[in-house]
Amino acid sequence: MHTERVTIEGVTFLTTLHLGGPIGLLALHGAVEGGTAELAREVATRTGATLLTFTQPTGPPRHIPSIRMSPCTPLTAFLTHATLAISLHGHNRRSAPRTIYVGGSNRPAARVLATALTGSPFTPITTLSDIPHPLRGLHPDNPVNRTRDGGVQLELPVQARTTHPVPTDPEVPPGEVVEGIAAGVRRLLEGQGAPG
Template sequence: MHTERVTIEGVDFETTLHLDGPIGLLALHGAVEGGTAELAREVAARTGTTLLTFTQPTGPPQHIPSIRMSPCTPLTAFLTHATLTISLHGHNRRSAPRTIYVGGSNRPAARVLATALAGSPFTPVTTLSGIPHPLRGLHPDNPVNQTRDGGVQLELPVRARTTHPAPTDPEVPPREVVDGIVAGVRTLMESEGGRW
């Protein structure tokens, strides 16, 4: 596990990188989208996947869009090592408090993860027309799409990423969501010799 401080657009981040299996768990907005970094860490620990989280140790949390997260050393190492990315994000759509939007460029992998999450108390949506445009995660500059096999962007409502919706330390991801993503990752690891 390697920790490094980086600065992107004047914002200081602490990154935590652990290179392991070919699937990579990514949390670009761990300080802003509560529970995403904790969720990524727990899934990675249970599946042996590669992990990269970004948090902001000081100052008010600032959200830099994914497509503007520059290729700092930890992100470059992650994108070079992993072959498929699962990027965890948070959404606050009041009209969809129990909806997990499953975007990203790798649609077969997205369907695998959605199937694994179907048993949770949340509803996964994989049809791109049913995902709000800003949450689809399809831009080529989005890190989720820059590994060899592209990736899956999971946009999670507050209660799907933390059992403490008010600011707390630490955030605790819901067990059903952790179990669902773990099951999906394991299915992806077993499928087609690791190709999706």
């Protein structure tokens, strides 16, 4: 596990990188989308996946859109090592408090993860036209799409990211979601990354 401070658009991030298996778990907004870094860490620990998280150790949390996350050294190492990325994000759509939007460029892998999450208390949505445009994760500059086989962007409501209704440190992701994503990662590994 390697930690490094990087600065992007004047914001200091603490990155944590572990190079593991060919599938990579990515949490670009660990400080502002509570529970995503912890969820990525739990899934990576259970599956041996590669892991990269970004948190903000000081100052008020600031959200920098994924497509503007610079190719810093840890992110470049992640994108070079992993063949398929799974990027964890948080959404706060009040009309969809139990919905997990499953976007990203690798649609076969998206369906594998959605199937693995159907046993959780949340409803995964994979049809792109049913996913709000800002949450689809299809932009080519989005890091989730820059690995060899592209990736899957999971947009998770608050209750799918943390078991606490208010921000706490550390966040504790719900077991059903951890198990669902981990099961999906294992299936993708069995299929050698489900190339898109």
